[in-house]
Amino acid sequence: KEVIGVAHSGWRGTVAGMGARMVERMAQEFGCEPANIITAIGPSICQDCYEVSEDVILAFQESFDKKHWNKLFYQKENGKYQLDLWKANEIILVEAGVKIDNIAVTNVCTNCNSDLLFSHRATKGQRGSLAAFMALK
Numbered sequence: 001k002e003v004i005g006v007a008h009s010g011w012r013g014t015v016a017g018m019g020a021r022m023v024e025r026m027a028q029e030f031g032c033e034p035a036n037i038i039t040a041i042g043p044s045i046c047q048d049c050y051e052v053s054e055d056v057i058l059a060f061q062e063s064f065d066k067k068h069w070n071k072l073f074y075q076k077e078n079g080k081y082q083l084d085l086w087k088a089n090e091i092i093l094v095e096a097g098v099k100i101d102n103i104a105v106t107n108v109c110t111n112c113n114s115d116l117l118f119s120h121r122a123t124k125g126q127r128g129s130l131a132a133f134m135a136l137k
Contacts, residue, residue, distance in 0.1 A: 001030050001031060001032050002136060003026065003029075003030045003032065003136075004134050004135075004136050005022060005025070005026060006132055006134055007019065007021070007022045009085075009089060010085075011052070011056055011059075011060075011083070011085065012059075014060075014063075014085055014088050014089055014092065015059045015060060015062075015063045016063075017063070017092055017096075018089075018092075019039070019089050019092040019093045019096060020092050020093070020095065020096040023037060023093065023096040023097060023098060024096070033097075034096055034097025034098055035097055035098070035099055035102075036102075037097075037098050037102060038102045038104075039093055039098055039102060039103050039104070040103070040104040040105070040106065041086050041089050041090065041103065041104070041105045041106065042106050042108075042132065043106050043108040043109070043110050043113070043117050044085055044086070044109070044110055045085065045109055045110055045111050046084075046086070046107075046109035046111070046112065047082050047083060047084035047085075047086070047087075048082065048109075048112075049109055049111035049112060050082060050083045050084070050085065050111075051076070051080045051081070051082060051083075052073075052080065052081050052082075052083045053080060053081070054079070054080075054081070056081070056083065057073055057075075057081045057083070060072060060073065060083070060088070064088065064091065068087075068088075068091055071084065071087050071091075072084050072087055072088050072091075086105050086107070090103055090105065
């Protein structure tokens with residue numbers, strides 16, 4: 001279809017199904033077939049770096065089928081959880097009809113690579129700038 005789009009999805013956007021909304025919109029506006037959409041999950045915080053509290057996990061438990069929970073998060077001894085946003089967004093895209101082979105996950109953590117990429121977590125909440133570039137070839 002020669003169309004392109006980008007969406008940002010933090011934990012709240014992920015719980016709200018931002019990836020599925022993007023796929024739906026591509027289908028509605030441009031006639032894209034979900035199975036033909038090629039997607040990517042760009043640099044973002046990895047599960048090893050993404051510690052969250054129970055309220056975030058409760059939101060994920062409401063939004064995701066229980067069969068996915070063990071892939072999405074685990075509880076630590078301190079009562080906090082480690083959350084995998086990459087896997088969560090992959091699940092959302094697959095459930096929206098995108099083929100798993102059409103999903104590229106960069107596996108680049110913004111927190112681990114904060115010398116190259118802005119990380120809200122690494123800066124302890126200081127605001128910064130982040131840009132994304134896309135092009136049709």
